[in-house]
Amino acid sequence: xxxxxxxxxxxxxxxxxxxxxxxxxxxxxxxxxxxxxxxxxxxxxxxxxxxxxxxxxxxxxxxxxxxxxxxxxxxxxxxxxxxxxxxxxxxxxxxxxxxxxxxxxxxxxxxxxxxxxxxxxxxxxxxxxxxxxxxxxxxxxxxxxxxxxxxxxxxxxxxxxxxxxxxxxxxxxxxxxxx
Amino acid sequence: xxxxxxxxxxxxxxxxxxxxxxxxxxxxxxxxxxxxxxxxxxxxxxxxxxxxxxxxxxxxxxxxxxxxxxxxxxxxxxxxxxxxxxxxxxxxxxxxxxxxxxxxxxxxxxxxxxxxxxxxxxxxxxxxxxxxxxxxxxxxxxxxxxxxxxxxxxxxxxxxxxxxxxxxxxxxxxxxxxxxxxxxxxxxxxxxxxxxxxxxxxxxxxxxxxxxxxxxxxxxxxxxxxxxxxxxxxxxxxxxxxxxxxxxxxxxxxxxxxxxxxxxxxxxxxxxxxxxxxxxxxxxxxxxxxxxxxxxxxxxxxxxxxxxxxxxxxxxxxxxxxxxxxxxxxxxxxxxxxxxxxxxxxxxxxxxxxxxxx
Numbered sequence: 001x002x003x004x005x006x007x008x009x010x011x012x013x014x015x016x017x018x019x020x021x022x023x024x025x026x027x028x029x030x031x032x033x034x035x036x037x038x039x040x041x042x043x044x045x046x047x048x049x050x051x052x053x054x055x056x057x058x059x060x061x062x063x064x065x066x067x068x069x070x071x072x073x074x075x076x077x078x079x080x081x082x083x084x085x086x087x088x089x090x091x092x093x094x095x096x097x098x099x100x101x102x103x104x105x106x107x108x109x110x111x112x113x114x115x116x117x118x119x120x121x122x123x124x125x126x127x128x129x130x131x132x133x134x135x136x137x138x139x140x141x142x143x144x145x146x147x148x149x150x151x152x153x154x155x156x157x158x159x160x161x162x163x164x165x166x167x168x169x170x171x172x173x174x175x176x177x178x179x
Numbered sequence: 180x181x182x183x184x185x186x187x188x189x190x191x192x193x194x195x196x197x198x199x200x201x202x203x204x205x206x207x208x209x210x211x212x213x214x215x216x217x218x219x220x221x222x223x224x225x226x227x228x229x230x231x232x233x234x235x236x237x238x239x240x241x242x243x244x245x246x247x248x249x250x251x252x253x254x255x256x257x258x259x260x261x262x263x264x265x266x267x268x269x270x271x272x273x274x275x276x277x278x279x280x281x282x283x284x285x286x287x288x289x290x291x292x293x294x295x296x297x298x299x300x301x302x303x304x305x306x307x308x309x310x311x312x313x314x315x316x317x318x319x320x321x322x323x324x325x326x327x328x329x330x331x332x333x334x335x336x337x338x339x340x341x342x343x344x345x346x347x348x349x350x351x352x353x354x355x356x357x358x359x360x361x362x363x364x365x366x367x368x369x370x371x372x373x374x375x376x377x378x379x380x381x382x383x384x385x386x387x388x389x390x391x392x393x394x395x396x397x398x399x400x401x402x403x404x405x406x407x408x409x410x411x412x413x414x415x416x417x418x419x420x421x422x423x424x425x426x427x428x429x430x431x432x433x434x435x436x437x438x439x440x441x442x443x444x445x446x447x448x449x450x451x452x453x454x455x456x457x458x459x460x461x462x463x464x465x466x467x468x469x470x471x472x473x474x475x476x477x478x479x480x481x482x483x484x485x486x487x488x489x490x491x492x493x494x495x496x497x498x499x500x501x502x503x504x505x506x507x508x509x510x511x512x513x514x515x516x517x518x519x520x521x522x523x524x525x526x527x528x529x530x531x532x533x534x535x536x537x
Contacts, residue, residue, distance in 0.1 A: 019216075023209060023212065027205050027208065027209060027212075028202070028203075028205050031202055031205060031208065032199050032202055035198075035199065035202060036194065036198065036199075041201075041202070045208050045211075048208060049208065049211055049212050049215065052212045052216075053212065053215055053216060056216050084534060085461050085465070085466075085469055086469065086473065086476065115186075116186065116189060116193045116197075117193070117197055119186045119190070119193065120190065120193045120194055120197050120198055123190065123194075124198065127457035128534065129457060130457065134187070134190070138187045138188070138190045138191065139190055139191050139194055141191065164457075166183060166187075169183060169187075170183055173183065
């Protein structure tokens, strides 16, 4: 029995060490990704916690068929989508300003370029399915194939939706006279 | 388009410097995750858990800890005789606290043995022979909590409410549970507060309702549907054909949606939401399953609808785009106005946005 416990501890240690590496490499990235999708810091932290707990549980079954980043981002996007379907999100009611820390305190931000700030706000106001694609492709700088893998859709669908998302952005920029 | 591409290329830098500039330190989050991870790992190791349980058990023997829910069965209810001495009539606060505790632990699909652990054996049981079964239940249980020692309720049938006993505080809470295949299908709580009796019910689809028993009709509200609107509501409920909504205004559609929430009609709510690939709308099955698993959400919806019905003063419509509009709800008590985002579908019929902000 003691031998078994010892072996289990060794395995746990290996798993723990691997998990530590994963957390060091991806925690901030996942938190930022989730935040850009759900637009709320506190929810983003809760979701990120869930993502890493799932990752810890699933580490043993990770087969390296995709990269670690793709694997963990897929969990993150799925968890964020689950949140978008939940009561608390569906019942956040419309407010004219985006609650994304983008408007307030912007004067002190390093960036002073007004049109870029407006553009970031417009991205955050995109419908969530378009916003997710823009974030994964342009913020995370992932290829269409990687985005497709994470979102569980075809590469063709990624291109089509990216095209529509860009159209939507263009319309909004024109509407706001931001060109 | 060139400029758009440039802005997109710069988006990473822009987002890092604006949207994400406060997300730098993740130390606390890391600690939280490690803590959770350790808890979950310890759960997997029974030999460790046994050691801890044994230690806790020894402490319990000395301090006389009773199970969470059973320990307050002070006046003899709950079907099991206990050695706890009788206490005074429960206060409204004590009853309300127990109601909240029950709401936090009872949920759809909870197994019978778990309920027995929490509440002991029921006072009354009726099997499908005794119960009507019209609601899908094959067994019914009833508990009387805070019941005075020796008190026997006057109605002998489970379908009758012991109003007198509850109002006199001879018994504090009447818990009724409907079962299907030994899993909780629905439950209701009847309890007094002051001189009123309240009925709280979690329905089998996961929605909840709460009302005063003496209140046969809800208080009129500006959100009530007119008889003509109600006719269209039921027609749409029956057929789910968008053409039925063709001539309805944006405010009327919103009123129908709030009515569907009030009635706990999830399929109607789902049908009134926009169906469009832009929005993260789940399938109907996912939606129904999500609601069942979210009792807090159901409670929030109920409270929200109650507030809307009581406090709505005016509805004002504002176009925001060629296919979008906002219905602003202004309140009697001057709280901050609330906006529902509405969208014209491809047939030019108003629908409620799946997620009001996206």
